Amino acid sequence: xxxxxxxxxxxxxxxxxxxxxxxxxxxxxxxxxxxxxxxxxxxxxxxxxxxxxxxxxxxxxxxxxxxxxxxxxxxxxxxxxxxxxxxxxxxxxxxxxxxxxxxxxxxxxxxxxxxxxxxxxxxxxxxxxxxxxxxxxxxxxxxxxxxxxxxxxxxxxxxxxxxxxxxxxxxxxxxxxxxxxxxxxxxxxxxxxxxxxxxxxxxxxxxxxxxxxxxxxxxxxxxxxxxxxxxxxxxxxxxxxxxxxxxxxxxxxxxxxxxxxxxxxxxxxxxxxxxxxxxxxxxxxxxxxxxxxxxxxxxx
Numbered sequence: 250x251x252x253x254x255x256x257x258x259x260x261x262x263x264x265x266x267x268x269x270x271x272x273x274x275x276x277x278x279x280x281x282x283x284x285x286x287x288x289x290x291x292x293x294x295x296x297x298x299x300x301x302x303x304x305x306x307x308x309x310x311x312x313x314x315x316x317x318x319x320x321x322x323x324x325x326x327x328x329x330x331x332x333x334x335x336x337x338x339x340x341x342x343x344x345x346x347x348x349x350x351x352x353x354x355x356x357x358x359x360x361x362x363x364x365x366x367x368x369x370x371x372x373x374x375x376x377x378x379x380x381x382x383x384x385x386x387x388x389x390x391x392x393x394x395x396x397x398x399x400x401x402x403x404x405x406x407x408x409x410x411x412x413x414x415x416x417x418x419x420x421x422x423x424x425x426x427x428x429x430x431x432x433x434x435x436x437x438x439x440x441x442x443x444x445x446x447x448x449x450x451x452x453x454x455x456x457x458x459x460x461x462x463x464x465x466x467x468x469x470x471x472x473x474x475x476x477x478x479x480x481x482x483x484x485x486x487x488x489x490x491x492x493x494x495x496x497x498x499x500x501x502x503x504x505x506x507x508x509x510x511x512x513x514x515x516x517x518x519x520x521x522x523x524x525x526x527x528x529x530x531x532x533x534x535x536x537x538x539x540x541x542x543x544x545x546x547x548x549x
Contacts, residue, residue: 250395250475250514252521256528259394259549260305263531266547267306270538278538279308279336280364280531283326285349286316291342298340298527305531308335320349324357331359337541338364338534361540364533366390366421375424381548384533388456389422391525392475393429394549396452399473399514404431410447412436412463412502413456418477422454443467455502465507474515477522478502 271277280302284295295311302309312326323345330339339362345351355363360370366386374383385393400407409431413419419435426433436446438457447453447467455463456477468474484498501518509515516522529549536546 250399250473250516250521252391252395252516252523252525255395255398256391256524259525259528259532260301262547262549263305263528263535266535266539270535270542270544271306274542274544276538276542277306277308277335278338278534279310279333280338280340280534281310281312281330281333281336282340282342283312283314283323283330284342285314285318285323285345295342298530301527301531302534305535307531307534310336316346318346318349320353323349323354327354327357331357331362334541336362337537338362338530340365340530360384362537364530364537366533367417372416372421375421378428380425380428384537385425385529386417386421387526387529387533388418388477388522389425390529390533390549391522392422392454392477393425394525394529395475395516395522396426396473397429400452402429404429404452407431407451408434408449409452409454410434410436410450411454411456412443412447413454413458413477415456418456422456426452457502459502460500461502461504463503463508465504465511468508468511470511471513472511474503474508474512475522476501476503476505476516476518479518479523 282295299309299311330336339358355367360368364384366384371383409426411419411422414435414437423433423435444467448469452473454475460480460482478501480500481497482500483495485495487496499519532549539546
């Protein structure tokens with residue numbers, strides 16, 4: 250499953266619908282990204298989000314704050330963005346420095362601008378079957394687009410197994426699959442006979458954060474496998490760095506080559522779920538702007 254190509258089609262649709270909204274109402278979708286500190290991975294991720302927002306025709310705002318920023322100062326910025334009518338999506342890059350309570354900051358974001366889908370209001374909407382009214386977290390939303398592309402809207406009669414129970418991926422993924430009529434099992438590191446549980450899955454979603462933990466034995470013949478993991482591992486075969494340590498490569502939670510021999514479809518790492526996450530962030534921001542304009546939000 251080509252997440253890079255599918256994300257490109259979503260971003261093209263977002264760009265077209267942004268032009269249409271602006272032509273009809275004069276409103277330009279606005280995305281504000283807030284980052285505290287200078288973590289290199291977070292900086293790269295935030296930079297790519299801001300770049301994509303601009304490419305889609307959004308107003309793109311980036312707040313880069315020093316690592317010593319106080320919780321009160323960050324909450325003040327969030328409050329200002331909540332009140333800014335030109336901003337339709339607010340994203341605070343996690344994790345935050347230890348002096349700031351992540352949960353407190355996330356719950357301070359206006360649920361109608363919470364395009365990451367982490368606010369308890371949006372979590373509750375998804376859990377009670379009102380996903381159309383919610384902002385669905387971007388990673389599970391992107392996974393569902395690819396699953397629907399392969400298997401259709403109605404997943405009746407299919408067994409889905411999710412390995413991982415995080416609030417960001419595992420739990421919302423389960424809710425989305427349930428809403429599509431799949432029979433859902435949430436498994437995790439303490440599940441007994443994990444390989445046997447996974448081998449019963451028509452849809453297998455790996456989101457556990459362990460490099461290549463899901464081997465070929467976990468995969469049912471003809472299953473659709475979605476690999477959410479992104480792990481950096483040593484790759485001495487690529488040579489050594491200047492400091493004498495081995496170079497690295499990115500791998501997922503699934504042992505790709507083994508799983509691909511049995512799967513009907515599988516997402517690669519990189520180039521699978523990652524691009525879809527950014528695509529769905531832009532889709533959520535666009536939907537927020539449409540709602541703010543009193544128009545029916547497009548579906549993706």
